[in-house]
Amino acid sequence: MQTGPRLYDRARRLIPGGTQLLSKRPEMFLPGQWPAYYAWAKGAKVADLDGRVYTDMSISGVGACLLGYSDPDVSEAVRHAVEAGSMCTLNCPEEVELAELLCELHPWAEMVRYARCGGEAMSVAVRIARAATGRDVVAFCGYHGWSDWYLAANLASAETLNPHLLAGLDPNGVPRGLEGTAIPFRYNRADELRAIADSHHGRLAAVVMEPVRDKQPDPGFLDEVRSIADQTGAVLIADEVSMGWRLVTGGAHLNYGLLPGIAVFAKAISNGHPMAAIIGTRRIMEAAQASFISSTYWTDRVGPAAALATIRKLRRENVAANLALTGDRIKAGWREAADRAGLDITIGGLAPLPRFTLNCAEPQAARTLFTQLMLDRGYLATNTVYVTWAHRDAEVTGYLQAVENAFADLARAVARGSVPAELRGPVAHSGFQRLTG
Numbered sequence: 001m002q003t004g005p006r007l008y009d010r011a012r013r014l015i016p017g018g019t020q021l022l023s024k025r026p027e028m029f030l031p032g033q034w035p036a037y038y039a040w041a042k043g044a045k046v047a048d049l050d051g052r053v054y055t056d057m058s059i060s061g062v063g064a065c066l067l068g069y070s071d072p073d074v075s076e077a078v079r080h081a082v083e084a085g086s087m088c089t090l091n092c093p094e095e096v097e098l099a100e101l102l103c104e105l106h107p108w109a110e111m112v113r114y115a116r117c118g119g120e121a122m123s124v125a126v127r128i129a130r131a132a133t134g135r136d137v138v139a140f141c142g143y144h145g146w147s148d149w150y151l152a153a154n155l156a157s158a159e160t161l162n163p164h165l166l167a168g169l170d171p172n173g174v175p176r177g178l179e180g181t182a183i184p185f186r187y188n189r190a191d192e193l194r195a196i197a198d199s200h201h202g203r204l205a206a207v208v209m210e211p212v213r214d215k216q217p218d219p220g221f222l223d224e225v226r227s228i229a230d231q232t233g234a235v236l237i238a239d240e241v242s243m244g245w246r247l248v249t250g251g252a253h254l255n256y257g258l259l260p261g262i263a264v265f266a267k268a269i270s271n272g273h274p275m276a277a278i279i280g281t282r283r284i285m286e287a288a289q290a291s292f293i294s295s296t297y298w299t300d301r302v303g304p305a306a307a308l309a310t311i312r313k314l315r316r317e318n319v320a321a322n323l324a325l326t327g328d329r330i331k332a333g334w335r336e337a338a339d340r341a342g343l344d345i346t347i348g349g350l351a352p353l354p355r356f357t358l359n360c361a362e363p364q365a366a367r368t369l370f371t372q373l374m375l376d377r378g379y380l381a382t383n384t385v386y387v388t389w390a391h392r393d394a395e396v397t398g399y400l401q402a403v404e405n406a407f408a409d410l411a412r413a414v415a416r417g418s419v420p421a422e423l424r425g426p427v428a429h430s431g432f433q434r435l436t437g
């Protein structure tokens with residue numbers, strides 16, 4: 001057995017769930033074979049603990065590194081912040097510079113607070129919205145992290161969150177008193193949001209959603225959301241944790257002319273260094289002062305220094321436009337390879353986050369076999385690609401060549417009905433699944 005899978009066996013005995021993030025569990029990709037740990041990551045290359053180097057065409061650090069791993073300009077800014085002292089009794093000037101830059105990119109925003117992680121920043125945003133309105137109820141669409149305010153949605157029924165990106169999230173440990181405070185609506189279903197607003201008249205603190213994720217908004221949907229928020233006095237919170245910076249330099253909401261009261265950034269804002277920002281209008285953000293929202297490491301220097309270097313480079317290199325081209329090329333390559341192999345696939349997702357589904361008898365086993373076939377060819381790959389700026393022509397050409405071969409093998413296995421037999425380990429998990437042992 002390779003070093004990574006062996007280390008992961010040790011981790012599972014010491015760390016509940018094995019990893020700190022569900023999406024990084026090896027079981028999600030290729031149980032028993034996924035390298036699990038990295039020695040170094042640079043650009044689109046990743047080395048495992050046995051020195052094998054892969055090209056990462058999978059989830060790219062779960063979307064945290066739009067510029068690619070260990071970007072030299074961001075690393076330089078981080079090195080400088082570390083050498084100048086990353087923590088101090090006084091505050092770092094970069095946090096003011098970053099606030100000015102974020103408000104310049106988002107002219108509707110007037111004030112900024114910081115955190116370090118996406119879920120944590122979303123909790124800050126919801127707290128501010130509740131403080132600003134004096135109300136409790138949050139209507140939301142999609143996934144927004146691990147916090148109590150969000151998992152409260154599953155107190156009424158453990159199924160409530162199932163249509164919202166991650167199925168099967170357990171609300172154990174969330175106070176039962178929060179039941180009824182977080183109510184979901186589906187994307188492009190303004191009627192569901194309207195019904196929540198009507199049945200919680202005068203109690204809606206916030207409407208929380210990603211402006212876009214997997215598919216384009218229907219005409220009028222975002223306008224309708226905005227007007228429901230206006231009519232009810234709820235704060236519209238745009239969650240830009242995953243889509244921010246990917247479609248445009250700034251929040252995806254800029255592309256749709258959607259004016260939120262608060263927008264939240266994390267992940268790609270700082271290209272792999274912990275940082276999150278909550279930006280909003282003065283009237284709403286000042287409510288942060290009417291609550292207690294404060295934490296020591298929200299003052300570190302590395303986060304804002306990395307964010308400044310990242311945003312400047314994203315802007316200078318017009319990275320968002322580049323990601324769209326690369327994503328479209330990957331989608332076209334999948335289509336050609338699948339047609340040539342006679343494999344039935346459906347392609348979806350926005351250009352910078354393309355994905356495919358396999359239309360066959362055992363799709364999860366087939367997806368696992370695709371990962372195995374690609375790993376054998378030197379690629380970390382699954383059925384989605386978080387496109388980064390480090391996915392250059394050479395990487396994409398090599399990847400599509402490997403996909404062509406892997407799809408041909410996969411199509412043969414599907415036709416023979418031998419997909420499970422060709423797997424050297426168990427089938428990957430599809431969503432949240434508790435690990436035992």
Ligand SMILES: Cc1ncc(COP(=O)(O)O)c(C=O)c1O
Pocket residue numbers: 117118119120122142143144145146210239240241242243266267
């Ligand atoms: C839309 C959205 N919001 C919030 C989060 C949570 O961010 P984090 O994992 O940094 O806590 C995620 C993570 O995937 C996300 O996609």
